[in-house]
Amino acid sequence: MEGTSLYLPIVILLMQCSPSAPVTVSSNNPKVEVREFSDATLSCNFRTETDQNPRIEWKKRGKDVSFVYFDGRFKGSFEGRATIAGATVTLHRVTQEDAGEYRCEISAPLDSVNLGETNITLKVLVPPHTPSCEIPNAAVTGSVVQLRCRDQQSIPPATYTWYKDNQLISPPRHANATYLINSHTGVLEFKAVAKEDTGRYSCQAYNGVGPAKKCEGKHMKIEDVNVAAVVAAVVVIFLVAVVCGCGGLLLHRNGFFSPGHRGRSNVNYIPPPQESQDFKHTQSFML
Numbered sequence: 087m088e089g090t091s092l093y094l095p096i097v098i099l100l101m102q103c104s105p106s107a108p109v110t111v112s113s114n115n116p117k118v119e120v121r122e123f124s125d126a127t128l129s130c131n132f133r134t135e136t137d138q139n140p141r142i143e144w145k146k147r148g149k150d151v152s153f154v155y156f157d158g159r160f161k162g163s164f165e166g167r168a169t170i171a172g173a174t175v176t177l178h179r180v181t182q183e184d185a186g187e188y189r190c191e192i193s194a195p196l197d198s199v200n201l202g203e204t205n206i207t208l209k210v211l212v213p214p215h216t217p218s219c220e221i222p223n224a225a226v227t228g229s230v231v232q233l234r235c236r237d238q239q240s241i242p243p244a245t246y247t248w249y250k251d252n253q254l255i256s257p258p259r260h261a262n263a264t265y266l267i268n269s270h271t272g273v274l275e276f277k278a279v280a281k282e283d284t285g286r287y288s289c290q291a292y293n294g295v296g297p298a299k300k301c302e303g304k305h306m307k308i309e310d311v312n313v314a315a316v317v318a319a320v321v322v323i324f325l326v327a328v329v330c331g332c333g334g335l336l337l338h339r340n341g342f343f344s345p346g347h348r349g350r351s352n353v354n355y356i357p358p359p360q361e362s363q364d365f366k367h368t369q370s371f372m373l
């Protein structure tokens with residue numbers, strides 16, 4: 087009983103206030119998420135005190151604040167592809183460009199509190215595209231090998247699963263498994279590849295928006311170091327070195343690298359006698 091008497095003045099106060107409630111603005115859905123190329127409804131509800139004809143404005147906050155709806159018309163990129171009912175706006179065929187923060191502003195100059203606003207965030211979801219997969223053709227047994235999978239466009243970001251010969255590669259169950267999978271970065275890493283890891287690999291991107299997408303499979307072959315090939319390579323390098331060395335020596339003999347090189351005529355070049363005298367002279371001078 088005492089409690090009700092305590093609240094009574096407040097109730098009376100509220101009742102007195104209610105006919106002169108200021109402009110109020112709200113949204114049924116302040117966080118809108120829609121798929122790209124579909125329609126987005128940005129709801130804005132308002133109630134005014136006495137003003138029967140309040141001004142409705144919509145703005146979008148990007149790098150700067152720009153008008154979406156002003157003076158009874160849609161502006162800029164929204165012209166011709168948006169509709170308004172009351173103060174609720176519907177954007178048709180939204181793209182990534184439309185994602186962002188919107189504000190519905192109602193101004194009722196005749197009201198005591200003459201401005202009200204509500205914010206609405208629009209997120210435009212993008213289904214996965216075919217991911218790009220980096221899979222090496224071949225690798226040597228025991229080496230660290232990374233396979234990468236990426237889909238840049240998905241919103242929200244995709245998670246990735248890997249397949250070998252069309253079988254799902256399950257995430258490793260214990261710490262010393264031979265491979266790691268990071269479903270968020272799309273990296274499949276073999277700590278030390280073995281011959282059994284040879285196979286056709288592919289990867290799938292999924293984000294809950296639209297169907298998952300898989301990249302085309304690619305074959306990866308794991309081989310031991312080919313000793314015969316290494317020996318052959320060493321022999322080839324050795325032969326090339328020998329040929330180059332001999333060639334160099336021959337050219338040197340032919341005077342190709344001497345400062346006064348004059349081609350083949352140098353072969354029979356006989357130094358004039360005074361050159362040796364000059365030499366003796368300088369030598370005695372030095373002593």
Ligand SMILES: *[C@@H]1O[C@H](CO)[C@@H](O)[C@H](O)[C@H]1NC(C)=O
Nearest residue numbers: 147187189202203204205206
């Ligand atoms: C809406 O967002 C702006 C900033 O962008 C902020 O100043 C304002 O207080 C917000 N309004 C509401 C009703 O949350």
Ligand SMILES: *[C@@H]1O[C@H](CO)[C@@H](O)[C@H](O)[C@H]1NC(C)=O
Nearest residue numbers: 258259260261262263264265
């Ligand atoms: C890791 O490998 C070792 C030897 O291969 C094994 O004894 C151990 O149980 C393994 N640990 C786990 C968690 O599986």
